[in-house]
Amino acid sequence: MGPTPAREQRTAILISSPFLMTREEFAAKISELVPTIEAGLEQWALPQCEPIANLDDGVRYALGLDVKEPTHRGKRLRPALAILTCEALGGQTSQALPFAIGVELMHNYFLVHDDIEDGDTMRHGRPSVWKQFGVANAINIGDYLYGRVVPVVLRSLELGADSTVVLRLLTLLAETFDHTARGQALDMNARSSLDLTVERYLATVTEKTGHYLAAPLIGGAILAGADNSLVDDIRAYGSLLGPMYQIVDDLIDLTENKGRGERGADIAEGKRSFMVAFALSRLDRSSRQELLAILDCPRDQTSPDEVARAIGLLEQCGAIACARQTVRDLAERALRLVQTMPHRLSQLLVGLTNFLETRTR
Structure with a gap:
């Protein structure tokens, strides 16, 4: 069977593009920025007073600043995106760093609380914050991380940013927080759904993940002085990347475990x-009821054999193959969008698309 027209079109886009950046090149750019980001976290995110047990150590733990092993901390993707977008549009690293650190703090706030809400005991290959410090302390650690966001972003003023620009950044983060929290509520509500559709799923993850992934790109563009038209294009790109990211995340969970223990x-x-x-729309009634019974069983009572059976049902009805194709389709649409953007930004976003489409953690 030959390549589909969609795949041929995507290949043509990539081969003809002068902006092509490979997954490896993009990953290298992220890695280069990690020391700068972690220095910013050390300087601005941590309490600058007498340490308090179960707070200071918990913040360091949540941010992965207590270890050198990269698999025990986040990829620093979001802060790197803010910096790289700003640089691609003519801005400076130092100009974007406070906003980038603010984005990483908000990201880790969400992770700490998300693990509590989901009951996840592992994060980045080690115990999640609530498992390590207890639920009450973890809530407080997450709250502290979020409370640092505004003070850190306000440091942009000390580096010469216009107050109007800083207000736009804070508004962007507030809107992102609103969308993400609403998306999380939709996601949690869906866990008891017997008739969730693909359309409702995509609407939920666009709300939960799309704005969240686009925000660093938009903020970096704002800092570099991008016009509203380009900001709107970046937002449209992010609305495609968010669902793609989440579906890849869903797929990784079935194959790689995402560092969550199983x-x-x-x-x-x-x-x-x-x-x-x-x-849910493809299985026969008996198989559908079997899948729902496994999903609705309490987490601590769900056996590995039941998980394997559920994965088998998903494979049987073509759900996994459809998910992979949907990821490819979203990536193709995203790649078409970036072709009209400024040269260096297009190069960056092609690399980002390739990186997210093929990631394994």
């Missing part, structure tokens, strides 16, 4: 993924 953690959690939404 393969299929989303199934044990009862999460309604893209594959589940697809399967």
Whole structure:
């Protein structure tokens, strides 16, 4: 069977593009910025007074500043995107750093609270914050991380940023927080759904992940003085990348375990993924009821055999294959959008698209 017209079109886009950046080149750019980002976290994110047990150490733990092993901390993707976007449009690293650190703090706030809400005991290959410090302390650690966002972003003023620009950045983060929290509520509500559709799933993850992933790009563009038209184009690109990122995340959970301790953690959690939404419309009644029974079983009572059976049902109805194709389709649409953007930004976003489409953690 030959390549589909869509795949041929995508290949043509990539081969003819002067902006092509490989996954490896993009990953190298992220890695180069990690020391700068972590120095910023050390300087601005941590308490600058007498240490308090179960707070200072918890903040360092949540941010992965207590270890050198990169698999025990985040990829620093979002802060790097803010810096790289700003640089691609003519700005400076130092100009974008406070906003980038603010984005990373908000990201880790969400992770700490998300693990509590989902009951996840592992994060980045080690105990999650609530598992290590207890639920009450973890809530406080997450709250502290979020409370640092505004003071850190305000440091942009000390570096010469216009107050109007800083207000736009803070408004962007507030709107992102609103969308993400609403998306998380939709996601949690869907966990008891018996008739979730693919369309509802995509609307949920666009709300939960799309704005969240676009915000660093938009903020970096604002700092570099981008006009509203370009900001709108970046926002449209992010609205495609968010669902793509989440579906890849769903797929990784079935194959790589995402550093959460076990393969299929989303199934044990009862999460309604893209594959589940697809399967609910394709499986026969008996198989559908079997899948829902596994998903709705309490997490600590779901056996590895039941998780494996659920994965088998998803494979059987074509849900996993459909998820992979949907990721490719979203990536193709995103790549078409970036072709009209400024040269260096296009190069960056092609690399980002390739990186997210093929990531394994």
